[in-house]
Amino acid sequence: MRILCLNPNRTAFVIATVAAEIRAILGLAATVIEATADFGPDVIRTHLDEAVATHAAVDLAARHAGKVDAVLMAASYDPATEAIRALLGVPVLGISQAAIAFARLVxxxxxxxxxxxxxxxxxxxxxxxxxxxxxxxxxxxxxxxxxxxxxxxxxxxxxxxxxxxxxxxxxxxxxxxxxxxxxxxxxxxxxxxxxxxxxGGLAGALMIESLLSAGPLASPRALVPSRFESVSAPLTALAARD
The missing domain is CATH 3.40.50.12500 (Rossmann fold)
Structure with a gap:
């Protein structure tokens, strides 16, 4: 399984921390691809930070379209998870969502x-x-x-x-x-x-594995096309597809 560990802020330490936990939990069963934003906030702390990071998250995800089986959003506030799920057509999970859902089972x-x-x-x-x-x-x-x-x-x-x-x-x-x-x-x-x-690293790794095991039952349906201007070419092309 190819898991995109996506960090929509610009602090590489953050993505390395979450990716290391995914690898520790899933071992050789997973190939973890680390992706850190190249624009936006260093750390997401405010609503303004999150607004910019949401764009960064969607843009970063678009660059990995067709190359990954699932996405774990490695940001505390789970930005853009619904949008990326529709954009890529693969399971997408936020670490806070995963942690809360897991805790409710405990x-x-x-x-x-x-x-x-x-x-x-x-x-x-x-x-x-x-x-x-x-x-x-x-x-x-x-x-x-x-x-x-x-x-x-x-x-x-x-x-x-x-x-x-x-x-x-x-x-x-x-x-x-x-x-x-x-x-x-x-x-x-x-x-x-x-x-x-x-x-979120522990819960996210285990739940992403479960979603991938479910196959088509956990796959989102097709994206409704959108038309953009002045955003990155990968995002523009992917959002506009029929």
Whole structure:
């Protein structure tokens, strides 16, 4: 299976983190293709960032049309997933959508951890589409720029561990680590956690594998043609096809 791991911001570390977790979970069964945007925000934190990143995501996906079997959107806010699903005609999954769906198979009272108070409004708008408040019992926000940079993650892991302990104390029976930079930490920190942990890398890899196994049952239907001007040639041609 050929999985496009798509990152619509310009931070290569982000895509490498998620792609590494997909490879760790799926092994030789998957060929993971990393794609990072060449325009737009360095990190998506606001609605304006997301608006630009949505264009970047669709443009980047168009360049890989016909070359991949599925797409995992490696961005916390799952931008453009519906558009890319229709554009490429293959299964497309966002990491936050995957993590929430997976957590609902594990527990009934979900706690969330995200990074950066500035991103909470965007998170809330994004996650509203998944009706995440229906089973959310707590949400912890941690502030650490180290989460988005290369280097030692000991401090980040300590903050996450403490946040999950607070979630458990407040009644959560499963925790979702929101954010692409946390990919891999559910498996790393989970064995010592008081409640099960889920991150988008783990859940995304397993669910993309399941969607691909379903074959035509999980394949989207044809795109309604669109006419564009002054966007990239691959996107213009792909969107206009009949």
């Amino acid at each position: 527990g009934k009272r979900i706690g969330y951890v995200s990074a950066g108070a500035v991103s909470v409004p965007l998170y809330r708008d994004t996650l509203a589409r998944y009706d995440f408040d229906r089973d959310r019992v707590d949400w912890q926000v941690i502030e650490t720029p180290a989460a988005y940079a290369l280097g030692d993650k000991t401090g980040v892991e300590t903050m996450l561990t403490e946040a999950v302990e607070r979630l458990a104390g407040n009644g959560a029976d499963v925790a979702v680590l929101l954010g692409e930079v946390y990919a891999g930490l559910a498996r790393r920190l989970g064995p010592k956690s008081p409640i099960p942990l889920v991150d």
